[in-house]
Amino acid sequence: MDTIKTLLKYTLIGIASAIIVLYFTQGNFSDNNNRAVVFNEVSVDDAKELANQNQSRQGATVSYSSAVKIASPAVVNIYTAKIVSQQKPRLYNDPLFKHFFGEGGQSVPRKRLETSLGSGVIISEQGYVLTNNHVVDGADEIQVALKDGRNTEAAIVGTDPESDLAVLKINIDNVPSITLGQSNSIEIGDVVLAIGNPFGVGQTVTMGIISATDRDRLGLNTFEDFIQTDAAINPGNSGGALINAFGHLIGINTAIFSSSKGSQGIGFAIPINNAKKITEEIITHGHVVRGWIGIEIQNISVELAESFGLSDTNGVIVAGMLNNGPASKAGLRPGDIIKRINGVDVIDGKHAINLISRAKPGEAIKVEILRNGKAVTLSVIASQRPIIKKTS
Structure with missing residues (x-):
């Protein structure tokens, strides 16, 4: 009963907050609909209070159906299609084939339709859908299927292949949206639920715990900071929701470690606090x-x-x-050893890239190096990191 009361309390608070936000911002939606996203999210203080209540409850929770009912309407199935060109069969280059059949037909390109599936999460009542970049990369058509049976076409707002995130937009009425949790407040051992569309069988929920946080240097993306979970994540779950016991989104399911392409209890999700920042920048800047x-x-x-x-x-x-790049202009040379960036000790290449990427274009980055055994400090003015359009 305490669980239901707590869930009801924070659900009503979330609804009331959303109504207030809509009331004061509705005049701006028509002008800035594509440049501002409105989230329904739990505050840091509320997230901590919920976590404390969860740990202090007596007796084990035997069902998480309330959390699923809150979150699942905003989790969607994503179906993509793209036309790919096929390589010309080697037979066409055979001299004997050319002798009997000539050159005819070789100039006609052969194409085929390639389809794939994944999952996504509606993060705003404006119709913004968050998913993985690899789910929609190169797609010529994207269809989104909601839990209530509605199907609609989606457009790509923007992508970030280096974090494997993409933002889509759907234009339908009465869009359900999920409440964003605080991934910075999660702890190892917390119960989590993964919701997605594994193998295209339809919306499916699996349960596990948070196995680890701050996972990086896995070789999955350029920028990594994963939540690790043992909740079953399979092909088709990519882009789906990882929620807590209160139905709040804490991560976007992204990858698994497996030798058989099936779930083996090691899955990774992008923390929602990180994904939210990336989403806002994609919507604002593209x-x-x-x-x-x-x-x-x-x-x-x-x-x-x-x-x-x-x-x-x-x-x-x-x-x-x-040549003539930011580092070159600042006096950095090949052979220099970078030891610290903005006062932080550099661990390795991945770490260095992450530290540099935190700076905004035009900001000065303090780079401490060793040159011929001597310590040297340089100030490098950051530029915009080149934008990768696609991973394939």
Whole structure:
């Protein structure tokens, strides 16, 4: 009973907040509908209070149906189609084939329709849908199926292949939207539910716990900071919702570790706090704004550390740089060893890229290096990181 009362309380608060936001902003929707997204989200303080109540409850929770009922209407199935060109069969290049059949037909390109499926989450009543970039990458047509049976076409607002996120837009009435939780308030051991469309069988819910947080350097994306869960995530779940026991979105399911392409208890989700920032930038700018200084870097191996006389392998070596790029203009040279960026010790190449990307174009980045064994500090003015349009 306490669980239902708590859920009802925060659901009513969320609805009331959404009504207030709509009342004061409705005059701006017509002008800024494509440039401002309105989220219904739980505050940091409320998220902490819910977490404390969850831990202090006596007796085990035997059902999470209330959480599923709250969140599932906003989780959608995504179906994509794209036309791909097929390579000309080798037979066409065979001299004997050409002798009997000539060159006819070789100039006609062969094309086929390729389809795929995934999941997504409606994060705003304005019709914005958050999913993975790899779900919609290269798609010529995108169809979104809602739980209530409605189907509609979706348009891509923008994508960020380096974090594997994409924002879509659907234009229908009475759009259900999910409440955003606070992924910064989650703890290892918290119960989570994954909602998606595995193997295209339809909306499915699986349960697990948060196995780890802050997972990075997995080689999945350029920018990584994953929630790890043992909730079953299978092909088709990509882009779906990872929710907490109160039905609030805390992550976007993205990838699994598996040798058989099936769930083996190691799944990864992008924290919603990170995804929200990326979503806002995609909607506002059409892309994510990240810093870049135009260098090619190399990790420091044990052998390289010994040859440079270093006590550890922390940091990166500048292997090359763009002529007249930000780093070159600031005086950075190939062979320099970057040890600190904006006062933070650099661990490796991935870490360095993340630190640099946090700067906005035009901001000064403090770069501390070793050059011929001597410490040197440089100020590098960041530029906009080149935008990757597609991963394939």
